[in-house]
Amino acid sequence: MRFQQLLHDSSFFEHVKLLRGGHRLLYDIAHDQLTETTYWQFDPDLPFRHEISFEEAADETTDLIVQAVGRCCKGTNRAGVFLSGGLDSRIIIGALEKLGRQPITLTYGSPESRDAYYAKRVAEQVGLAHYTCFQASGNWVRQYWRQHLMLTDASHAWIHMHGIYALDDARALMDVNLSGFAGDGPLSGSNLRNIYVAADDEVTYTAAMFHGLTALENWPGMSETDEQSLFTHDAFNLIKGKAFRALREALAPFSIYAQPLRTELFLEYAVDVRHYAHYLDFKRSSIEVELPFVDPDLMEFVCRLPVSYRKGRRLTRAVLQRLSPQLARIPYDYDEMLPTTNLTLRSAHHFYSRLKRRTQRALGIAPPHRSTLHSDYETWLRTDLRDWGESILFDPRIKERGLFNPEFIESIWNRFQSGREVNMIGKIAPIMSYELILREFVDTLPLSSARVTHTQMATAKSAESPV
Numbered sequence: 001m002r003f004q005q006l007l008h009d010s011s012f013f014e015h016v017k018l019l020r021g022g023h024r025l026l027y028d029i030a031h032d033q034l035t036e037t038t039y040w041q042f043d044p045d046l047p048f049r050h051e052i053s054f055e056e057a058a059d060e061t062t063d064l065i066v067q068a069v070g071r072c073c074k075g076t077n078r079a080g081v082f083l084s085g086g087l088d089s090r091i092i093i094g095a096l097e098k099l100g101r102q103p104i105t106l107t108y109g110s111p112e113s114r115d116a117y118y119a120k121r122v123a124e125q126v127g128l129a130h131y132t133c134f135q136a137s138g139n140w141v142r143q144y145w146r147q148h149l150m151l152t153d154a155s156h157a158w159i160h161m162h163g164i165y166a167l168d169d170a171r172a173l174m175d176v177n178l179s180g181f182a183g184d185g186p187l188s189g190s191n192l193r194n195i196y197v198a199a200d201d202e203v204t205y206t207a208a209m210f211h212g213l214t215a216l217e218n219w220p221g222m223s224e225t226d227e228q229s230l231f232t233h234d235a236f237n238l239i240k241g242k243a244f245r246a247l248r249e250a251l252a253p254f255s256i257y258a259q260p261l262r263t264e265l266f267l268e269y270a271v272d273v274r275h276y277a278h279y280l281d282f283k284r285s286s287i288e289v290e291l292p293f294v295d296p297d298l299m300e301f302v303c304r305l306p307v308s309y310r311k312g313r314r315l316t317r318a319v320l321q322r323l324s325p326q327l328a329r330i331p332y333d334y335d336e337m338l339p340t341t342n343l344t345l346r347s348a349h350h351f352y353s354r355l356k357r358r359t360q361r362a363l364g365i366a367p368p369h370r371s372t373l374h375s376d377y378e379t380w381l382r383t384d385l386r387d388w389g390e391s392i393l394f395d396p397r398i399k400e401r402g403l404f405n406p407e408f409i410e411s412i413w414n415r416f417q418s419g420r421e422v423n424m425i426g427k428i429a430p431i432m433s434y435e436l437i438l439r440e441f442v443d444t445l446p447l448s449s450a451r452v453t454h455t456q457m458a459t460a461k462s463a464e465s466p467v
Contacts, residue, residue: 065319085332105119138379162374183293331349
């Protein structure tokens with residue numbers, strides 16, 4: 001409820017844990033023993049590359065990305081990319097060009113989104129076979145929520161099943177999907193917020209990370225007051241403080257690293273890999289997925305570079321410029337500015353775009369509206385999915401469980417439906433998803449296991465795992 005996901009290696013299921021990256025499980029048949037060992041990790045003693053110039057760093061990063069992409073599509077006939085308006089997919093396309101490969105591209109989401117508009121321009125610019133799988137409404141969520149729940153073991157909310165409905169099309173078009181997963185991490189420096197890396201002591205750092213994970217890195221979630229209002233008195237007494245303690249436990253293994261590497265690796269492994277990797281879980285149910293941006297050689301090099309080289313997507317823009325200058329002349333969907341290292345050109349384009357919009361407004365011409373979201377779950381939950389949401393949140397079982405406070409759920413639902421507060425879905429979606437978990441895995445228990453009430457089961461599980 002606080003982080004909108006589980007942290008570290010926990011799950012909702014007793015005796016089931018996530019096998020962390022860089023670890024293996026060894027089973028000794030003779031002695032019936034299971035051991036977890038580490039086979040790879042970042043060396044905390046490797047020095048940072050302060051001596052390297054930015055241009056040298058950009059050249060080396062570009063070469064490592066081409067190498068990583070080559071490793072990911074080696075031997076495959078049909079390499080494919082989910083093409084968006086962002087930079088990660090463009091970089092992969094540029095690397096494939098360097099390797100003499102032309103991928104199949106597929107764009108999903110809203111046809112009115114910036115993703116759809118700029119993805120089409122990118123594909124046309126380099127002459128790629130480009131396919132689309134657009135959604136006309138949010139009704140597809142009803143069809144796929146259970147599949148998503150099962151494939152991701154319910155570790156993150158239903159509002160993160162982007163593109164699950166497009167997987168049949170993807171399977172027909174490509175043999176392997178080269179994913180931009182983690183491309184917006186170390187390469188772009190987006191994880192290195194000042195609030196984290198400038199913390200002077202452990203208490204300040206932990207508090208900063210808690211604030212970041214509940215308010216900055218995803219949709220803003222439950223606040224302290226929300227949490228106390230959400231749960232019944234008995235349930236809250238069982239779980240209060242557990243989210244903060246779970247974060248401290250998750251941070252502990254990364255204390256061997258100096259800043260900023262500690263923050264970089266924690267957010268990449270413990271958060272991105274726990275949260276965003278679930279996109280890969282359901283995609284891998286249909287197609288092979290490869291991850292060039294988490295190539296060990298690339299990650300180890302980039303994470304050792306000076307922070308100033310990476311922040312503000314400076315290194316990302318430099319790499320794209322080297323791989324494909326023509327793709328750096330198409331605006332980036334996030335800010336609709338050119339992702340080029342040519343600052344004069346970037347500033348001129350920004351000035352021209354602002355002048356054009358002002359002129360259009362003065363002439364009474366409405367500029368084209370392109371949504372920043374390829375999947376607008378908030379709007380859908382107020383329209384197409386409203387009755388579905390109400391069937392979950394206002395079912396009598398919610399009250400019978402004794403876990404959530406029905407009055408607070410009604411209040412927060414009304415606040416959401418009013419539309420006066422932004423990003424409210426980060427508070428509502430986890431409640432919905434947790435209720436769906438209980439329906440799928442608790443309410444369906446065999447009669448012999450049903451001696452424990454649903455309330456006891458729910459609060460017991462809440463006590464075992466970070467909510």
